[in-house]
Amino acid sequence: MRNFIKEFGLPRFIILLFILALFIIGGFIGVNLTDAFINVINRFGMNAVFVLAMIPMIQSGCGLNFGLPVGLIGGMLGATISIQLQLQGFAGVVFALFVGMVFGAIFGFLYSLILNKVKGDEMIVATYVGFSFIAFMNIMWVILPFTNSEMVMGYEGKGLRTTISLQNYWDKAISKILGFQVTSDAELGTKTLVPIGMFIVFALFAYLVYLYFKTKKGSAITAVGSNPRYAKAAGIDVNKHRTISVILSCALGAAGMVIYEQAYGFVQLYNAPQFFAFPSVAAILLGGASINKANVKNVIIGTLLFQAILTMTPIVINQVIKVDISEVLRLIISNGLIVYALTRKEVK
Template identity: 30%
Template sequence: MKQESKLKKILSPTFLADNAVVLIFVVITIAAIPVSGLPLNSILQEILTRIGRNCFLVFSLILPIMAGMGINFGMVLGAMAGQIGLIFAVDWNIVGVPGLVFASLIAIPIAALLGWLAGEILNRARGREMVTGYVLGFFMDGFYQFIVLYLMGAIIPIHSLNIVLSRGYGIRNTLTLDSVRQSLDHFIPLRIGSLNLPIMNYLVIGVLCLFIIWFRKTKLGQDMRAVGQNQAVAHAAGIPVDRTRILAIVISTILASLGQIIFLQNMGNIATYNAHKQTGFFAAAAILVGGASVSKASIPNVFIGTMLLHLMYIVVPRAGTNLFGDAMIGEYFRDAFSYAIIALALVIHAWRKRAQADAARSDLRGGVTEIKG
C-alpha cells in the first residue's frame, strides 16, 4: 500500500510539474551518456571538478530567491568585483592561497558597494527584479570595461608590464593566473584511484552551506523569508522591507565575487572583458535544473542542478559529434537546452502564480465559479 501511494504521488500532475525540469535533464543526460562514448571515470572526474568550481557561484542565488526577488541576474556585478581583485593579485604577484585571500579582500568591498546600488535600483523595480538585474549587468559592464580598459595603468597604478596592453594602459584581453592557478584545488590534495578530489573547494562550499543554514535561523534570515512570502504583511509586522531586500542583494553579490575567484583560479586564466558576462546565466540555469523556482530554492537544488547541468555540458557535445559528425551541433544542443530550461522554469512559475490567484479568487467567492454568458 505504501509503495502504491508513493507511486501515485510520483505520477501525480503536481509532482511532475514541480520536478519537470529535473526529469527532463535526467532523461537527456541518461540518453546522451552511452552515445557520447566517454569512459565513466572521465565523466566522474569532470563532474567532481565542476562541482567544486561552480557550486559557490550558484549558492549566491539562494538568498535573493528567499527574499522574494527571484533569480539575481545582477550577480555579474559580483563577478566583476572578483575579477578586479584577481587582476590586482596578479599585478602584485601574490602566490597561492594568500593571493586568493588578497583578491577576496579587494573584491568584497567593491561587491558590497555594487550590491547596495543594485539593491536600491531593484527596490524601485518591484515585480521586475529579474529583468532589471539582467539589464543592470549590461549597464555596469560598460563601467567595468572603462575601468579595466582605460583607467588601469593610466590612473590606477599597475606595476606589472606583463598584464598591460602595449600602449601602456589597459589590461590585456587574457590574463594567465599562474600565481594562483588551482592553488585552492591543490591545497589539500587527495587522490582516490584515478580520481583527484579538490577537497579544499568542498570544505569552502561546506562552510557556505553551514552559513546558509545558520543564516536562515537568524533574525535577518527570518525577515528575508517573511518578506519573500508577503511584503505587505512583513511591513505591517515592522520588518524594514526595503533594507532587508537590499541586504539580500549585497550578500548575494559578495558571494558571487568570491565564487568567481574560486571559478577562475580553477580555470587558470581570465578572459578579462568577457569572463563575467555569462556568470548569471549559467548559475541560474544550474539552480533551476536542480528543481528550484524563482520563488523557492534550497541547498540540495544547488548540488543536483550543478551536477545535472554540467553532466549535460560534458556528454551532449560529444554525443552530438558521434551522432552527426559535427561537434558544433552538440554545442548548439547544449545552448538550446540551457536557454530552454530557464524559459520552462519561468513558464511553470507563471502558471503556478496564475493558478494560485484563480484559487484565491474562487475561495473569496465561496468556491462558486462565475458563469459567463
C-alpha cells in the first residue's frame, strides 16, 4: 500500500478517497449512483483531449498551454464550416475534425512565433494571447460570411448566434459509435448513453501522442524541454521543435473542441473558449505532471479525478440541503482545484 501511495501520489490518493466517500454517502442519501457514474465518465470523454493537448508544449519546455483557446477556435471554425455545408452524421463530424485541426495547426504556428520570442515567459504571454485571440474572433464571428439560417442571427442573417444546435447535423455522432443505453432511473424509465465512441477516439489520440514521443522528433522535443542548451549543442533546432510542439498542442485542442461539441450537442461561440484552458491545466497537474514533464498517464488520472470531484460534490451536497447550488459549488471546486494544482510544489 505504501508503494502504491508513493507511486500514485499522496494528494491524489486523498482526493481519490474523498471521491469514493462521496459515492458511498450518495448511496445512503438517495443519489442515483448509476447516473452519477455515467455523468463522470461522460465528462471524462468530453474533456480528456483538452488535457492531452497540454503534453506537447510541456515536453518542449514551453510550459502549460494557457493559450489553449487558440487551438479551440480552430475546432470551432471546423464545426461552423461543417454546419454551413450542412454535413450530417459521422461524415460531418470527421470533416469538422479535419478542418478544425488544420486551422488549429495554422493558428498554432502563428502562436509559436510569439512564444519563441518570449522564452521564459511563455505561460504569462500565452494567457494574454488566448484572451486576445478570443476577442479578435468575437469580431470575426459577426462578419464572417456564413449564411445557414440555423447559424445566423436576426432577420438580416448577419453574424453567428452564440449557441448553434447540432441536432440536425452530427449531435453525438462520435459518442454513439458502439455506445449503448443504460437505464439510469427505473421509475422514470430514463436512459443515458454510455459514449464508447468518445473513449475510442481519446484512446486513439492518446496512443498517437505516446507513439510520437517515442520517435526521433518526439525525443528531440523532449530534449529541448529538458535542456535546451544541450539540445542546441547536439545540433537540434530548438525553435523548430518548440514550434512543432505548439502546432501539435493547438491541433489536439481543436480536435478536443469538436469532440466536446458533438457530445454537448451545441457549438458555443464568442467567449466560450475562455472556460477550458484553466481546468485542463489543473487536471494535468492534478494527474501528476509538472511544468516540464507530462505523459498520457497524468492525463487519464488527472481528468478522472478532476471531473469526478467536480461532478459528485454538488450532487451530494444538493441532495443533503435540498437546494440547487450546483453551479456555485462547481465554480468554487473548479477554481479551488486550479489554485491547488498551480501552487503545489510536488514534481514527479
